[in-house]
Amino acid sequence: MCGIFGFVSTRELPVALVVDALRTLEYRGYDSWGIAYATSERGGERLAVFKQAGRLPQTLPPLPTSPIALGHTRWATHGGVTDENAHPHLDCSATLAIVHNGIIENYRPLREALEQVGHHFRSGTDSEIFAHLLEDSLQRARRVSESTFSEPPGLLVEAVRQAFAQIRGLNAFIVLHLPSRQLVAVKSTSPLVIGIGREGVFVSSDAVALVGHAEQIYYLRDDEVALLSPQGPRLFDRCTGELRQPQWEPLTLRPADTSLGGFPHYLIKEIHEQPHVIERILRERLDGARQLAELIRRSYGTFLVGCGTAGYAALCGSYLFSRIARRHVNAVIASEFKYQEHFLTDRSLVIALTQSGETVDVIEAVQAAKRRGATVAALVNVTGSTVARLADFTVPLSAGPEQSVLSTKAYTAKLAILLLVAHILNGSEHVGIDVLWRAIDGMELALAPATLDRIRAVAEQLVNAEHCYVIGRGLSYPTALEAALKIKEVTYIHAEGFAGGELKHGVIALIQDGSPCLVFSPLDETRPDILSGAMEVRSRGGWVVGISPEPDEAFHVHIPIADVGDASPLVAIVPAQLLAYELAVRRGLDPDKPRNLAKSVTVK
Numbered sequence: 001m002c003g004i005f006g007f008v009s010t011r012e013l014p015v016a017l018v019v020d021a022l023r024t025l026e027y028r029g030y031d032s033w034g035i036a037y038a039t040s041e042r043g044g045e046r047l048a049v050f051k052q053a054g055r056l057p058q059t060l061p062p063l064p065t066s067p068i069a070l071g072h073t074r075w076a077t078h079g080g081v082t083d084e085n086a087h088p089h090l091d092c093s094a095t096l097a098i099v100h101n102g103i104i105e106n107y108r109p110l111r112e113a114l115e116q117v118g119h120h121f122r123s124g125t126d127s128e129i130f131a132h133l134l135e136d137s138l139q140r141a142r143r144v145s146e147s148t149f150s151e152p153p154g155l156l157v158e159a160v161r162q163a164f165a166q167i168r169g170l171n172a173f174i175v176l177h178l179p180s181r182q183l184v185a186v187k188s189t190s191p192l193v194i195g196i197g198r199e200g201v202f203v204s205s206d207a208v209a210l211v212g213h214a215e216q217i218y219y220l221r222d223d224e225v226a227l228l229s230p231q232g233p234r235l236f237d238r239c240t241g242e243l244r245q246p247q248w249e250p251l252t253l254r255p256a257d258t259s260l261g262g263f264p265h266y267l268i269k270e271i272h273e274q275p276h277v278i279e280r281i282l283r284e285r286l287d288g289a290r291q292l293a294e295l296i297r298r299s300y301g302t303f304l305v306g307c308g309t310a311g312y313a314a315l316c317g318s319y320l321f322s323r324i325a326r327r328h329v330n331a332v333i334a335s336e337f338k339y340q341e342h343f344l345t346d347r348s349l350v351i352a353l354t355q356s357g358e359t360v361d362v363i364e365a366v367q368a369a370k371r372r373g374a375t376v377a378a379l380v381n382v383t384g385s386t387v388a389r390l391a392d393f394t395v396p397l398s399a400g401p402e403q404s405v406l407s408t409k410a411y412t413a414k415l416a417i418l419l420l421v422a423h424i425l426n427g428s429e430h431v432g433i434d435v436l437w438r439a440i441d442g443m444e445l446a447l448a449p450a451t452l453d454r455i456r457a458v459a460e461q462l463v464n465a466e467h468c469y470v471i472g473r474g475l476s477y478p479t480a481l482e483a484a485l486k487i488k489e490v491t492y493i494h495a496e497g498f499a500g501g502e503l504k505h506g507v508i509a510l511i512q513d514g515s516p517c518l519v520f521s522p523l524d525e526t527r528p529d530i531l532s533g534a535m536e537v538r539s540r541g542g543w544v545v546g547i548s549p550e551p552d553e554a555f556h557v558h559i560p561i562a563d564v565g566d567a568s569p570l571v572a573i574v575p576a577q578l579l580a581y582e583l584a585v586r587r588g589l590d591p592d593k594p595r596n597l598a599k600s601v602t603v604k
Helices: 016-028 107-116 128-145 154-165 266-272 274-284 286-298 309-325 360-371 386-390 409-425 429-446 449-462 476-491 500-505 527-539 565-586
Strands: 003-014 032-041 044-053 065-074 096-102 171-177 182-188 193-196 201-204 216-219 224-229 232-237 302-306 330-333 349-354 375-380 393-396 467-472 494-499 516-520 543-548 557-560
Touching (some): 003 171, 016 032, 065 096, 065 171, 065 182, 096 128, 128 154, 286 393, 309 330, 309 476, 309 565, 360 375, 467 500
Parallel strands (some): 302 330, 467 494
16 A cells, blocks of 8 residues: 655656656555665765655755655554654665555564574564565575676566565565666566656556656566666566566556646645546447446356445445346455355356455455356556456446545546446447436536535534434445545544334434434335434434435435436535535645545455
């Protein structure tokens, strides 16, 4: 979940560009940050390291230029949030610097063995172990080869291969080797992207940090090691050491894709982008939806898997397939899927839902499915990601970069594709297309100034709330869960989503005078029952906010939304997203970087 970045060039580049890249990657973790670069002083060359706990400051002292540098923004796992535990980490000789994303699962015995032979550790992290392992591997390789660091690059690659083979877990490393002025990148599941540009070679956790630097990119594979020198990248097989020829692809992202575009935060920008994302899906992803529908039609048992927001999209998909296509599709939380994999066969279809394509629980679910011979499809936003590469078939979400930690437009993109697929299975593709165009209009209405004014008024009422409850039924139940997640993620208000029918089975005991409750009430078969539940909340002193096409006496406040039939989950979630954003701003919180969270959960 950490962000890592590095560059190497034939000329001196501003070290500040590493800091800028870390700002772009900060959604992956922001407990601490650090940089390392080559610098010449008094006729000699050394590694300069600057790192500290906390967020990247808005302004920094002027930084020099260097032909090679790397950096890290951390989501803490092993070791507290301290300056010492921030990356990069150095070996004993201070000629190797490493940055790391992942967890070294066998770090304890490795550290003990290294300490016994004299290695001195400066941090309490598992990450620092790799710097010392690599130092040992280099020393052994030198003795065997009787060579020097300035000679053939195979020595450094061989040392990285040996060191990486000793660790367990899902990990990605960038290594800076000062004597040879080279970087090495190696990974297992955790993502790394290499970029080639006019100014040099770059490597990053995410392609978004390569925008403006690289023109061609390559997603490093698990069985490869990349040696990055000023002359360009070279790839080697991690098992055999043999040279490989990568297939480069153009970097299609542009600076406008990653800029704020006049908005104060990425979260509100991405909320506003949702109508355009659904329109893009209608124009570009119909063939993919048709092919996915055919895979479902041929399968004997279909499973939707996802985590967090993607998990709620999967749950909503199970309702859509039931009501539209009359087909049973199972929704399973990805982290629990491995405990329910036993009934998979070679006729099963597992559809993975993920924004980043790097979520470790989703990857494990996909790998479990493949071990049992099941077909794997993916709805994924990052086309070169691990899940995209593992899947037998992929439908890209076409949502564009999501730089806020909270997922918004990727969620509605998943719902739009699932709705389309359900209608295609039902033989009513034209109806699905029509209802999504209506949903686009409905989303625009939810983003209109009049609706925003009502949402801001609700936010003023709720800004000091400690608890908030959200209810829905049928298609609106997953919406209630997702709305509650958005509120608690970014505001730290305890928000809880419930199926409306569960109120009287214990939940209503939580309601007291002034308890805020959001109610999703579309004009479908659930309306009479959900309104009855809303009235029960109101009669016990609850303060009821209705998100519905029509007002009702049960609502203290009505937030109007368009009536768009089965596409109601796409429209109804928008006011909840906006409410979460407005609450965060009023509570003085950063809507893009909530505490303790990171965008891409690449560790267990």
